[in-house]
Amino acid sequence: MRRPKPRQSLTRKKRRLQEAEEIELLDSWIEAMKPASGTNPLAVTPPPPSAPAGRLPGAGGGFSPYAGCKLFSQLPISRRTKDGLARKYTEMSEIQRASLPHSLCGRDILGAAKTGSGKTLAFIIPVIEKLYKARWGPEDGVGSIIISPTKELAGQLFEELKTVGKYHTLSAGLLVGGRKDVDAEKQRVNTLNILVCTPGRLLQHMDETPNFDCSQLQVLVLDEADRILDHGFREQVDAIISQIPRVRQTLLFSATQTKSVKDLARVSLKDPEYISVHAESVTATPERLKQLAMIVPLEQKLNMLWSFIRRHLKSKILVFLSSCKQVKFVYEAFKKLRPGIPLKCLHGRMKHDVRMAIYLEFCQSTSVLFSTDVASRGLDFPAVDWVVQVDCPEDIPTYIHRVGRTARFTSDGRSVLFLTPSEKEMLKKLQSAEPKIPILSREPRKEKLEQISARLSSLLVQYPEMQQLAKRAFVTYLKSVHLQKDKEVFDVTKLPLEEFAASLGLAITPKIRFINQKKKGQKVLVEAVHEQEDGIDDSYKVANRKPQSSVKLNEEPEEDDILLPKKTIIDEEGNRDAEPGTRVLKKKKLKINVHRPVGTRLKYDEEGNIMPPLAAAIAGPESGNAVLRTDKGDRHPSLRL
Numbered sequence: 001m002r003r004p005k006p007r008q009s010l011t012r013k014k015r016r017l018q019e020a021e022e023i024e025l026l027d028s029w030i031e032a033m034k035p036a037s038g039t040n041p042l043a044v045t046p047p048p049p050s051a052p053a054g055r056l057p058g059a060g061g062g063f064s065p066y067a068g069c070k071l072f073s074q075l076p077i078s079r080r081t082k083d084g085l086a087r088k089y090t091e092m093s094e095i096q097r098a099s100l101p102h103s104l105c106g107r108d109i110l111g112a113a114k115t116g117s118g119k120t121l122a123f124i125i126p127v128i129e130k131l132y133k134a135r136w137g138p139e140d141g142v143g144s145i146i147i148s149p150t151k152e153l154a155g156q157l158f159e160e161l162k163t164v165g166k167y168h169t170l171s172a173g174l175l176v177g178g179r180k181d182v183d184a185e186k187q188r189v190n191t192l193n194i195l196v197c198t199p200g201r202l203l204q205h206m207d208e209t210p211n212f213d214c215s216q217l218q219v220l221v222l223d224e225a226d227r228i229l230d231h232g233f234r235e236q237v238d239a240i241i242s243q244i245p246r247v248r249q250t251l252l253f254s255a256t257q258t259k260s261v262k263d264l265a266r267v268s269l270k271d272p273e274y275i276s277v278h279a280e281s282v283t284a285t286p287e288r289l290k291q292l293a294m295i296v297p298l299e300q301k302l303n304m305l306w307s308f309i310r311r312h313l314k315s316k317i318l319v320f321l322s323s324c325k326q327v328k329f330v331y332e333a334f335k336k337l338r339p340g341i342p343l344k345c346l347h348g349r350m351k352h353d354v355r356m357a358i359y360l361e362f363c364q365s366t367s368v369l370f371s372t373d374v375a376s377r378g379l380d381f382p383a384v385d386w387v388v389q390v391d392c393p394e395d396i397p398t399y400i401h402r403v404g405r406t407a408r409f410t411s412d413g414r415s416v417l418f419l420t421p422s423e424k425e426m427l428k429k430l431q432s433a434e435p436k437i438p439i440l441s442r443e444p445r446k447e448k449l450e451q452i453s454a455r456l457s458s459l460l461v462q463y464p465e466m467q468q469l470a471k472r473a474f475v476t477y478l479k480s481v482h483l484q485k486d487k488e489v490f491d492v493t494k495l496p497l498e499e500f501a502a503s504l505g506l507a508i509t510p511k512i513r514f515i516n517q518k519k520k521g522q523k524v525l526v527e528a529v530h531e532q533e534d535g536i537d538d539s540y541k542v543a544n545r546k547p548q549s550s551v552k553l554n555e556e557p558e559e560d561d562i563l564l565p566k567k568t569i570i571d572e573e574g575n576r577d578a579e580p581g582t583r584v585l586k587k588k589k590l591k592i593n594v595h596r597p598v599g600t601r602l603k604y605d606e607e608g609n610i611m612p613p614l615a616a617a618i619a620g621p622e623s624g625n626a627v628l629r630t631d632k633g634d635r636h637p638s639l640r641l
């Protein structure tokens with residue numbers, strides 16, 4: 001008599017049969033409900049009550065069966081995905097209702113929706129469903145790649161993927177820089193079905209990990225697609241695209257979606273469905289966002305910021321400054337002045353683990369986070385009350401993404417933008433933008449202004465290291481203004497340098513090198529000396545690498561003391577944060593590491609921006625792939641999705 005099969009294998013067989021039946025049902029359901037290409041399920045009327053039960057007219061039926069579909073439970077998606085979603089979500093948002101009917105039937109999507117409107121689920125659900133219905137398993141390798149412009153956003157997407165995919169058996173991994181166990185990652189990356197990554201890290205695997213195989217890729221997702229396709233990531237993205245199949249489903253999402261045919265052609269979109277749920281919306285920004293702008297003289301900015309924080313000690317505030325050095329200085333100075341609310345800072349030159357810790361802390365606390373534009377896109381900090389832009393954003397999309405860190409989904413939010421008198425043009429641009437940006441101009445209340453310049457001066461005397469921070473903040477701000485493309489808004493020659501230096505507590509205005517700019521008879525000395533912004537982050541070499549010089553690890557290069565090749569620097573989030581040359585106070589002998597191979601490659605930081613050669617040395621030999629998240633919960637790569 002045959003031994004009864006062990007219960008487990010029976011269960012497994014039964015489960016596989018059930019899955020096969022479910023997949024067959026889902027496929028026929030999707031086929032029957034397929035919306036006509038080019039239709040927006042939101043805009044189409046629901047089927048009339050007289051519609052024949054069962055078979056609902058799909059393509060060309062004049063209405064979309066999805067139109068009445070508002071709940072995730074009504075979607076033709078697997079039970080496992082519905083159970084994963086039900087832990088957090090019930091009703092779909094507009095972008096989800098509009099895009100899922102198209103993405104679930106395998107179409108390419110060009111999705112545009114305001115910040116905080118739920119674009120993440122709009123691509124995570126089709127990614128999981130596609131692989132589930134293809135019966136994808138760990139032995140099938142990489143089935144989907146989700147690319148994000150920053151590590152923090154990649155981390156956030158990875159968490160959402162885990163939530164939605166909890167009951168699936170797909171494996172997923174987060175590939176971003178900053179971790180040490182690179183080899184462990186290289187061993188396992190081939191067993192992962194879904195990769196959430198930044199461009200630099202993914203490309204390094206493509207180029208360096210043996211047998212790393214994307215030849216079976218089913219779905220490619222670019223989150224913040226316009227940012228990923230812009231100049232900062234061009235080389236990486238083109239190199240990545242050249243190594244993945246052209247026949248695939250491609251999903252591009254952003255609140256400021258690119259429509260550049262050239263860009264879209266680069267990712268070989270095939271008849272994409274353009275889903276823009278807020279196209280008719282009167283405003284480009286969330287409805288519940290109240291936006292203010294104030295004209296603040298440059299030398300009054302820190303007094304205004306300090307006074308604002310002092311008047312909002314119970315609020316969660318995200319403050320944007322244009323460079324890492326300014327973030328460091330303002331954070332350190334305000335911390336010493338003790339405003340009465342916890343302060344945090346986030347920028348691209350922080351070590352990976354510190355960045356992730358700060359990001360998570362800010363999610364969970366009422367505090368003030370000073371940040372560069374590394375935090376401007378995608379990050380879903382819960383319940384931010386205020387976004388304060390102390391420095392003018394480089395362009396309107398950056399403005400939209402910055403203010404989009406508040407008023408997310410159905411929450412309220414407020415934002416205030418400080419503009420120097422010479423930046424007034426930006427207010428006009430914002431107010432005449434299409435779709436509208438309902439930003440109101442307000443006079444700052446001078447009686448409420450707390451002057452802190454004197455306190456800053458004494459801080460700089462008491463803490464000599466603050467002198468350096470203040471000086472670097474001074475020069476990097478000027479350089480960032482100088483490097484801006486929009487010369488109608490940004491003109492470094494119109495800035496009051498002495499008053500600005502004094503407002504930072506500097507007794508002497510730093511001498512900075514000449515940039516051939518005359519300022520009413522006075523020469524403004526600013527030189528484009530470009531320093532690696534993100535020296536300690538993981539790096540990836542892509543093309544011509546020059547001989548490296550070795551600089552101590554974990555130490556930020558003292559830009560003032562290093563004469564570097566003149567190069568435009570974009571920091572890791574693509575912000576120009578170059579260090580204008582200052583008079584070299586002391587010569588620091590650079591040890592050229594003669595043993596380091598002279599490669600033929602450029603170096604890239606984690607978020608895919610070109611790093612000047614020196615950064616390679618700073619990143620050090622162990623730079624390279626990060627392995628999966630080292631948080632305990634995620635150490636095991638065969639993530640139970």
Ligand SMILES: Nc1ncnc2c1ncn2[C@@H]1O[C@H](COP(=O)(O)OP(=O)(O)OP(=O)(O)O)[C@@H](O)[C@H]1O
Binds near residue numbers: 117408
């Ligand atoms: N259907 C839903 N029901 C309830 N909450 C949702 C739903 N979809 C998304 N959310 C929540 O809304 C917030 C914003 O979602 P998400 O981050 O996906 O927005 P986004 O459109 O990607 O924003 P951004 O343009 O800034 O990247 C998150 O907290 C998310 O959990």
